[in-house]
Amino acid sequence: MPIVFHTSNIYKILEEVKDPEVPVISIIDLGIVRDVALVEDSLHISITPTYSGCPAMKEIEEDIKSVLHEIGFDKVKIITVLSPAWTTDWLSKEGREKLRAYGIAPPVGTSVDKSALFAEPKKISCPQCSSENTKMISQFGSTSCKALYSCEDCKEPFDYFKCI
Amino acid sequence: MNTQEALFKYCCRIGDNSLVLGHRLSEWCGHGPILEEDIAMINIALDQLGQAKTILAYAGEVEGKGRNEDSLAFLRTEREFSNAILTEQPNGHFGTTIARQFFMDVFNYYFYHDLHFSKNETLADFAEKSLKEVTYHMRHTSEWMIRLGDGTEDSHEKIQEAIDDLWMFTGELFKMDEVDEVLIAEGIAIDLNKIKGQWSAKVHEILTEATLSIPDENMWMQEGGKQGSHSEHLGFLLAEMQSMQRTYPNMEW
Numbered sequence: 378m379p380i381v382f383h384t385s386n387i388y389k390i391l392e393e394v395k396d397p398e399v400p401v402i403s404i405i406d407l408g409i410v411r412d413v414a415l416v417e418d419s420l421h422i423s424i425t426p427t428y429s430g431c432p433a434m435k436e437i438e439e440d441i442k443s444v445l446h447e448i449g450f451d452k453v454k455i456i457t458v459l460s461p462a463w464t465t466d467w468l469s470k471e472g473r474e475k476l477r478a479y480g481i482a483p484p485v486g487t488s489v490d491k492s493a494l495f496a497e498p499k500k501i502s503c504p505q506c507s508s509e510n511t512k513m514i515s516q517f518g519s520t521s522c523k524a525l526y527s528c529e530d531c532k533e534p535f536d537y538f539k540c541i
Numbered sequence: 542m543n544t545q546e547a548l549f550k551y552c553c554r555i556g557d558n559s560l561v562l563g564h565r566l567s568e569w570c571g572h573g574p575i576l577e578e579d580i581a582m583i584n585i586a587l588d589q590l591g592q593a594k595t596i597l598a599y600a601g602e603v604e605g606k607g608r609n610e611d612s613l614a615f616l617r618t619e620r621e622f623s624n625a626i627l628t629e630q631p632n633g634h635f636g637t638t639i640a641r642q643f644f645m646d647v648f649n650y651y652f653y654h655d656l657h658f659s660k661n662e663t664l665a666d667f668a669e670k671s672l673k674e675v676t677y678h679m680r681h682t683s684e685w686m687i688r689l690g691d692g693t694e695d696s697h698e699k700i701q702e703a704i705d706d707l708w709m710f711t712g713e714l715f716k717m718d719e720v721d722e723v724l725i726a727e728g729i730a731i732d733l734n735k736i737k738g739q740w741s742a743k744v745h746e747i748l749t750e751a752t753l754s755i756p757d758e759n760m761w762m763q764e765g766g767k768q769g770s771h772s773e774h775l776g777f778l779l780a781e782m783q784s785m786q787r788t789y790p791n792m793e794w
Contacts, residue, residue: 429670430591459595460666462673515577516677517584525577541673 387413387420390448394440397433398520401479404437408467411458419452420445425463428521465540476538477504482526484540501537503528513537545603547723548661550623551730552600553613554720554767556593557624560614561775562645563589564782565632574635581681585642588674592667599663615786619769619776626766627710629775633703636689636696640703643682644744648714649675651739652731660728683747690751701753712762714740720767 391410392403404410404424412423422441426434438455445453465484468476473483485499500509508530516539518525523536566586573579597610608616628645632638653675656668689700715737717725724730741758748755765771785792 426591426670428588428591429595429674430587430589432587458666459670462666462670515581516681517577517581519580521584521587525580541677 382415384413390444393444397436401475402472406469406472409463419454420450421454421456423456423458425458427463431521480504482535482537484538501526503531504535505533506531542719542723544723544727547720549600549604550720551724552596554623556597556600557622558628559589560593561624562628563593564778568632585678592671595667615783619771619779623767623769625713626763626772629771629778631774634699636700637703639682639685640700640707643686644711646675646679646682647740647743650679651736655731686747687751690753705756708756709763713764713766716764
């Protein structure tokens with residue numbers, strides 16, 4: 378084993394793995410890495426999917442293996458954990474800022490009770506001009522994790538990283 | 542029937558519902574009435590396929606015969622599929638698709654809500670994850686039911702017709718057999734009679750707001766999908782979905 382094993386080292390290395398669909402944020406920013414453990418000579422990385430059908434998960438798994446192989450971990454096992462289910466509350470503060478800078482409005486507030494029908498009354502600010510005079514075009518966007526909004530002031534459409 | 546056999550079948554029923562419904566929705570890709578709705582239906586299809594993948598993979602593990610989610614999806618015949626007949630009904634017009642999806646979303650919402658308390662940890666975790674997704678699916682289709690029902694004369698008529706046509710397939714969702722009984726005794730499966738009341742109340746609430754009339758719940762209901770007796774539509778659906786594996790056996794992506 379090339380480096381002294383310490384989980385914080387591994388978390389640091391995993392910051393190199395980006396979300397293939399939003400390449401400015403890492404899987405650590407996303408909060409999908411749930412655990413890192415050394416079991417005998419094999420490194421076990423537990424991750425949780427953002428959405429059940431997210432096609433990026435497969436690529437993320439491959440990327441994790443690849444960065445860890447590079448530093449000498451030949452045996453890497455990816456474990457998928459479904460509970461507790463991923464929530465946008467786990468998105469790091471830095472991750473939120475990176476999203477905004479990239480042109481995607483970060484999730485607003487916490488993902489508390491979503492059972493109320495038709496409720497999306499939050500003010501989403503436009504990542505281009507910061508105006509809060511925005512409206513939702515569709516709760517479904519270019520990927521599972523985004524909704525489509527548009528700004529009534531600068532007239533630009535934008536993606537909103539929706540809260541779940 | 543022992544617990545293992547029942548659990549395999551139970552997982553297949555859940556997975557097949559998601560898989561078949563997800564496939565039906567995916568048929569809309571590029572054909573949606575407006576771009577946003579095209580994207581919405583495909584997003585929902587993706588969630589359903591993801592759910593199907595998770596639970597069918599587990600079904601394969603439970604069965605213990607070396608089958609995985611792909612072999613269960615692509616190498617089974619019609620009679621081995623155990624989805625509810627409602628899910629395989631053709632897309633029809635946009636209103637038919639929305640009505641079918643709405644009935645299933647409301648069902649899944651309450652179903653996963655309860656399955657979350659299953660004594661089987663994998664099912665409970667799967668339900669917790671799926672519930673989040675189904676919640677916004679239900680919100681979306683409920684909005685459409687109201688918009689179409691309380692919309693124009695034409696949209697009202699079409700969505701009412703879709704409800705009336707699909708109604709006889711809704712009863713099957715709550716039918717239980719030996720699979721359910723074996724697993725309920727173990728605290729693994731949930732009692733569908735309880736879900737029925739919740740489903741009914743929510744459907745009444747939305748249809749009433751949509752100014753639509755609710756068909757008779759005591760009318761004759763078509764059933765059999767869970768046991769493998771399907772409408773003719775499933776065969777055509779599988780012919781398309783499984784065509785690659787049938788043409789090039791054992792091919793890998």
